[in-house]
Amino acid sequence: MSVPDTVGPQVTEPGVQRAAASDRAAARPPDRPRRMNSGQRRKLRTGLLFISPWIIGVVVFILYPVIYSISLSFTRYSGMEAPTWVGIQNYVTAVTDPLVAKAASNTIFYAIIAVPLGLIVALSLAIAMNQNVREVALYRTIFYAPSLIPAFAMSFIFIVFLNPQFGVFNQVLNLFGGANVNLLGDPTGVKIAIILMAQLGAGNAALIFLAGLRNVPRTVYEAARVDGAGPIRQFFSITFPLLTPVLLFNLITGVSGALQVFTEAFIVTNGTGDPDAGALFYMMYLYKNAFGFAELGYASALAVLLFLAGLALALLIFWLSRRFVNYDVEAG
Template identity: 35%
Template structure:
C-alpha cells in the first residue's frame, strides 16, 4: 500500500467512515496550512495570476497605456502571417537542435574523464561547473562579443598562423554559430548530473565485461549508455527547455537587434521587441503562449519517445 493510502487508512481507521480528528490533530493540520501559506500565495500571485492575465491579454490589443481592447484571435492569426516571427522560430529551432546535443556530448565526455578519480576532482568539478553559472550573464555575453569581434581573440589566434579572420558576430552566416558555441560552453550543470549518474553504475558490470574480453568502447556502448539513459533523458528535457528560453546572449551580442539580418533573432528576443519595444503587449502575450505550447509539445514528445530508449533498473 502506498504512503498516501496508509495515511488515508489511518484517518479512516480499520473500517468504516473517516474518523473525527482530535483537537491536537486539528491544530497540527492548521499549522501545516500556515507553513504552506507562503508557497500557496506565491503560486497564486506570482505564477497563476500572471499566467491568467497574459492569457487574457493575448486576445486583446494592449499597448500598456490604454485599456486592453478585445480582438479575439487576431493576434494568433497575425502570428501565422508574421515573417519575422517565422524566421525567429527557425533561428530558435536551429539553436536548440544543434547546440543542445553538442552540449550534452561535451558534458558527457568531460564527466567520463572526471569519473576516473583524478586528484583534485572537487576543484576541477567546480571549475568546469563555473561556466553554467556565468554563461547566461550579461558580462559573459559582452566578453563573447569581444572574443568573436573583428579584433577579438579568435582572429588574433588565426593571425598567428597566417589566416585572416572576419567579424564572426557581424557575419550572418556565423553569428548564430557563436551563440551555439557559447551554449555548448555552459556544459557544467549537465556534466555534474552525468558525473553523479556515472558514480551510481555498479563496477561489477565493468568487471564482468572485462573478464568476458569486452573492450572499453563496447563497455561504454553496452553498459554505460543504457544505464545512463535516464540521466541523458533528464538532461535533454532540461536543456531543451532552457535553450528555447535563451535571451540574454542574443540580446547582448546583437545589441538587442537580433542582427545581423535577424540571424540571431531568437523567439524570446522578438517577443521582447514586440512587448517592450513596440508596446504590442497583447501580441507579445500571444507569442509567450505560443512558446509555452511549443515547449510543452517537445517535452511531451520526449516523454513519449523515452519509452523506446530510456531504460530503468526496475
C-alpha cells in the same frame, strides 16, 4: 428412538457462504469518511503554514501571470490604456507574421545544434570528473567554474574575443595566414558563436550526469571486464543505458532552455535583435513586441504559442523516451 435432525456442526457450501457474505456487505451502511481529530488538524495547519511561501509564490508569480497572459493574448493592449478585445486576431497575425517564422527558424536551428552538443559536452565532462585520479577535485572545480559566469558577462567576453579588428580569435587566424572574420556580423556565424557560448554552461548538466555515473554499480563493470568487455563496450552496453534517465532530464531542461534563449542574443545585437544578423530568436522577438513596440497583447499570444510548442515537445520526448530510457539495472 428418534434421530436428531442434525448431527454435529451444520456444513454450508462455500458458494452459499460467499453469497451470504456479499449480502451482508451490501446491507452494511457505507463507511463514513474519518474526521480529523484536533491533533491532525493542528499538524495540517502547521504543514500548510510552512509551505505557504511556496504556495503564495506559485500563485502570484506563476499561476496568475499565466492566466493573465492568456487573457491578454485575446486583446490589443499597450499597457497605457484599457485592453481591447480582438478575439483570435493576435494568433492569426502570429501565424502570418514573417518575423515570427524567422525567429522560430533561428530558435529551431539553435536548439537542433546546441542541445545535442551540450549533452555530449556535459557527458564528456562528467566522465572526466569521474576518473579516479588524485587531482579529480581540482579538475571538477575547473570544469564547473565556467558555468558560474553570468550569461551577460560571458556575452561581453565573447564580443571582445570575436572582435573582427583586435579580437583574439582573428589574431590567431592571422598567425596562420587567415583573414579577419566577422562572426558576429554573419547570420550563421552569430548563431554558431551563441551556440559555442552556451557550452560554457554545461557544468550544471555535467554534475547531474556525474551523479548518475556514481550510482552505476561497480559490480556491473567488474562482471563486464571478466567477460572481456573493453572501455568502449562498457560505455555503450552499461554506462549509456543506465544514464538514459539522467539523459532524459537533461534533454528536457536543455530543450526548454534552447526555446528561451535570450540574454546572449540581446547583448550580442545590442538589444536590437536585427533579423539580418541572424540573432533574432523567438524570445528576442517576443521581448521586442512587448517592450519595444508596446504590443503586450500580441506578445502574450506569442508567449502562449511558445508554451504550447514547449509542452508539445516535452510530451513528444516523454513518448519517445519509452523506447530508449532504461530504468532497470539488469536490462539491456
